Amino acid sequence: xxxxxxxxxxxxxxxxxxxxxxxxxxxxYFPITPSTGISEELSVRKAEGLHDIVLIPADGEHGAxxxxxxxxxxxxxxxxxxxxxxxxxxxxxxxxxSGTRTPMLLNIVTRTVSGPLDIKGDHSDIMYTLNTxxxxxxxxxxxxxxDFNIIxxxxxxxxxxxxxxxxxxxxxxxxxxxxxxxxxKDQSNIxxxxxxxxxxxxxxxxxxPATFGPYMNEPDLINNKIQLSKAMERAYEAVPKVxxxxxxxxxxxxxILETYKMEDAEAALFLLNSSFDTAMEAVDILRKEGKKVxxxxxxxxxxxxxxxxxxxxxxxxxxxxxxxxxxxGAQAGNMSIEIRATLKDDLENKTLVFSRIYGLGGxxxxxxxxxxxxxxxxxxxxDGRIEKAFDYIGGYEGNKHYEPKKHIExxxxxxxDNGITVEKDEKSQKLVIKGVNTRNLTEMPKRVAPGHQACxxxxxxxxxxxxxxxxxxxxxxxxxxxxxxxxxxxxxxxSYRTTYIHNLFQNGxxxxxxxxxxxxxxKRRGEIDQDTEITFxxxxxxxxxxxxxxxxxxxxxRNHNMIIFEYDNGGYMNTGYQxxxxxxxxxxxxxxIVGPAFAGKSTFQKKGGRSTFHKDxxxxxxxxxxxxxxxxxxxxxxxYVKKAAKAQYVAQNEGLAYVKAISACPLNWKSPPEEQRSVxxxxxxxxxxxxxxxxxxxxxITYDPxxxxxxxxxxxxxxxxxxxKHLLTDDHKEELDSIQNEVDRRWNRLKALDQHPLL
Numbered sequence: 053x054x055x056x057x058x059x060x061x062x063x064x065x066x067x068x069x070x071x072x073x074x075x076x077x078x079x080x081y082f083p084i085t086p087s088t089g090i091s092e093e094l095s096v097r098k099a100e101g102l103h104d105i106v107l108i109p110a111d112g113e114h115g116a117x118x119x120x121x122x123x124x125x126x127x128x129x130x131x132x133x134x135x136x137x138x139x140x141x142x143x144x145x146x147x148x149x150s151g152t153r154t155p156m157l158l159n160i161v162t163r164t165v166s167g168p169l170d171i172k173g174d175h176s177d178i179m180y181t182l183n184t185x186x187x188x189x190x191x192x193x194x195x196x197x198x199d200f201n202i203i204x205x206x207x208x209x210x211x212x213x214x215x216x217x218x219x220x221x222x223x224x225x226x227x228x229x230x231x232x233x234x235x236x237k238d239q240s241n242i243x244x245x246x247x248x249x250x251x252x253x254x255x256x257x258x259x260x261p262a263t264f265g266p267y268m269n270e271p272d273l274i275n276n277k278i279q280l281s282k283a284m285e286r287a288y289e290a291v292p293k294v295x296x297x298x299x300x301x302x303x304x305x306x307x308i309l310e311t312y313k314m315e316d317a318e319a320a321l322f323l324l325n326s327s328f329d330t331a332m333e334a335v336d337i338l339r340k341e342g343k344k345v346x347x348x349x350x351x352x353x354x355x356x357x358x359x360x361x362x363x364x365x366x367x368x369x370x371x372x373x374x375x376x377x378x379x380x381g382a383q384a385g386n387m388s389i390e391i392r393a394t395l396k397d398d399l400e401n402k403t404l405v406f407s408r409i410y411g412l413g414g415x416x417x418x419x420x421x422x423x424x425x426x427x428x429x430x431x432x433x434x435d436g437r438i439e440k441a442f443d444y445i446g447g448y449e450g451n452k453h454y455e456p457k458k459h460i461e462x463x464x465x466x467x468x469d470n471g472i473t474v475e476k477d478e479k480s481q482k483l484v485i486k487g488v489n490t491r492n493l494t495e496m497p498k499r500v501a502p503g504h505q506a507c508x509x510x511x512x513x514x515x516x517x518x519x520x521x522x523x524x525x526x527x528x529x530x531x532x533x534x535x536x537x538x539x540x541x542x543x544x545x546x547s548y549r550t551t552y553i554h555n556l557f558q559n560g561x562x563x564x565x566x567x568x569x570x571x572x573x574x575k576r577r578g579e580i581d582q583d584t585e586i587t588f589x590x591x592x593x594x595x596x597x598x599x600x601x602x603x604x605x606x607x608x609x610r611n612h613n614m615i616i617f618e619y620d621n622g623g624y625m626n627t628g629y630q631x632x633x634x635x636x637x638x639x640x641x642x643x644x645i646v647g648p649a650f651a652g653k654s655t656f657q658k659k660g661g662r663s664t665f666h667k668d669x670x671x672x673x674x675x676x677x678x679x680x681x682x683x684x685x686x687x688x689x690x691x692y693v694k695k696a697a698k699a700q701y702v703a704q705n706e707g708l709a710y711v712k713a714i715s716a717c718p719l720n721w722k723s724p725p726e727e728q729r730s731v732x733x734x735x736x737x738x739x740x741x742x743x744x745x746x747x748x749x750x751x752x753i754t755y756d757p758x759x760x761x762x763x764x765x766x767x768x769x770x771x772x773x774x775x776x777k778h779l780l781t782d783d784h785k786e787e788l789d790s791i792q793n794e795v796d797r798r799w800n801r802l803k804a805l806d807q808h809p810l811l
């Protein structure tokens with residue numbers, strides 16, 4: 053046995069420790085709750101100089117999967133982590149990697165799949181991966197997360213296996229609960245255990261060029277899948293061998309199945325991961341009553357441990373299979389389906405099997421729940437028959453006689469008129485705004501009811517309210533996932549006095565474009581009153597125009613009659629502030645920690661310099677040649693409302709309008725809530741966030757701080773936020789000068805566009 057030390061860590065921290073100790077080459081990642089803590093912890097350790105893993109922020113989970121696949125093809129050790137819909141977004145890439153026999157490690161922090169949106173833990177995500185060709189290890193506690201990351205890497209790299217591996221553990225239950233764990237004191241012990249990784253082929257060997265993922269017809273494709281299937285069979289043989297080898301190093305021996313009191317059990321409960329420990333208490337209680345019950349889980353989900361399942365239940369009279377997900381329409385969860393099929397193949401097996409669904413959306417699993425399931429199994433074993441083959445526990449269908457009530461009177465029950473008129477001057481071809489009353493800008497919000505769960509000083513709602521004061525009539529909102537969505541629609545309440553839709557980051561603009569086109573088609577067919585006018589607004593933020601950029605560009609190129617409104621707070625704030633492509637250059641975030649070995653948003657070194665400056669989304673959208681693009685800031689409310697009115701005119705008459713607001717986030721910017729409006733003002737005065745509009749290709753600066761003699765250096769903006777204050781020290785003078793030069797370059801370019809309409 054090798055020397056070990058004790059740490060008090062949660063599952064996410066243990067996954068990060070394992071990756072750090074194995075010194076992986078690359079991690080491509082994208083934040084999603086509850087797996088984000090893994091990349092955050094690796095960023096902390098990177099800043100402290102404790103590992104050399106290259107952390108590459110992706111534009112979404114699909115991109116992260118691509119980064120990891122490419123890095124794995126290049127012959128290195130690769131790690132990633134994701135959850136729920138992030139896993140589903142990456143799902144397309146998973147069979148590509150297994151089909152080309154490219155090892156890597158992927159931590160799945162299991163979470164319920166939307167919709168509706170729920171960020172808590174169940175197993176509805178991991179079950180989507182059963183047919184992807186990946187080895188799947190199930191880690192019921194933080195110790196196993198650490199151990200299975202190391203064991204999984206060893207299995208993946210076995211020369212007769214060469215398959216990618218997932219390690220799945222329960223979101224919030226395992227990922228966030230701290231326990232006592234043991235880790236190697238000397239990391240060289242891990243390197244010795246793993247050995248040198250020598251892939252037979254790589255994508256970066258000039259002497260041995262290779263083709264990865266060629267086009268295949270029959271019979272080649274079926275032969276490829278036969279080889280994949282055979283590799284899984286060899287993985288099945290490799291798992292116990294590697295687990296035993298690891299046990300000799302650590303004293304922690306793992307079996308394929310996890311069992312408790314199964315030696316003489318007549319009735320049993322099968323469930324996965326963290327629920328196992330809870331069920332152990334229930335077994336002890338019932339054993340004292342003389343009931344011979346036991347529980348079974350599996351540490352290995354793929355390849356499926358068929359022989360072990362058949363052996364463990366050979367003498368069990370009744371079995372309850374409890375799934376934390378359902379295969380809808382099958383009246384069972386996936387484990388129930390698989391275990392039934394497995395036992396059917398054993399002609400001598402007479403076990404009565406019934407299915408129960410529990411714990412969806414993170415609902416707690418208590419000892420009383422385990423007692424209920426075990427007692428059902430015990431009763432079934434005595435009665436010799438199943439009373440109910442399938443059921444849910446801990447939930448109900450609802451009141452079938454419930455009649456929904458309207459709790460908030462819609463502001464659009466009468467036509468909302470803000471007194472603003474927008475006309476197009478035929479001679480100048482400019483939009484002329486009349487009727488913007490400064491006094492009216494201080495009125496209470498109209499379309500968003502007072503009251504939400506946002507942090508003090510949050511800029512989302514002042515921005516949203518200012519923007520909607522420029523809009524007449526009925527508005528339909530679609531919100532990307534983000535703080536603006538999460539804090540306003542906690543079921544069964546809503547903060548909206550108008551129609552609200554939610555879809556995920558990567559598909560919001562496409563979804564709303566479908567709503568828009570259906571509205572116009574139904575009007576054309578006479579199914580909706582021809583006089584009905586609706587303004588459609590997609591609200592994005594919290595990094596949503598990173599992962600959602602591709603669909604937004606597609607929506608722009610189709611030029612639908614709608615508005616994309618982005619509140620830019622410079623990060624993935626709804627997951628706790630991770631690095632976004634809109635984060636200020638070299639600013640600190642939870643995945644770009646400032647430390648002695650790492651200076652903020654210089655996320656990875658590359659030839660020619662560090663990562664790029666903050667993304668200029670308005671100019672990207674200008675490249676799609678949509679009719680109207682604008683930037684707005686709370687510090688200039690009249691300009692703000694005028695641009696909102698123009699955006700509505702364009703959306704109703706000409707096509708797509710895109711409006712971007714800078715939005716304060718005092719919690720994550722690390723500045724006092726009461727100062728946020730002045731911080732926003734400094735962003736404008738320093739030209740970090742200039743105010744302008746582009747209408748049919750003609751750029752107009754709507755506020756010029758130079759002409760107002762208020763222009764200030766970028767340092768005056770950065771010194772108001774804790775995330776950028778480190779850049780004001782002498783150690784970072786060169787970096788600050790570089791940022792100032794880039795801000796000046798963009799501002800001078802914008803002035804040139806303003807002065808020369810043909811540009």
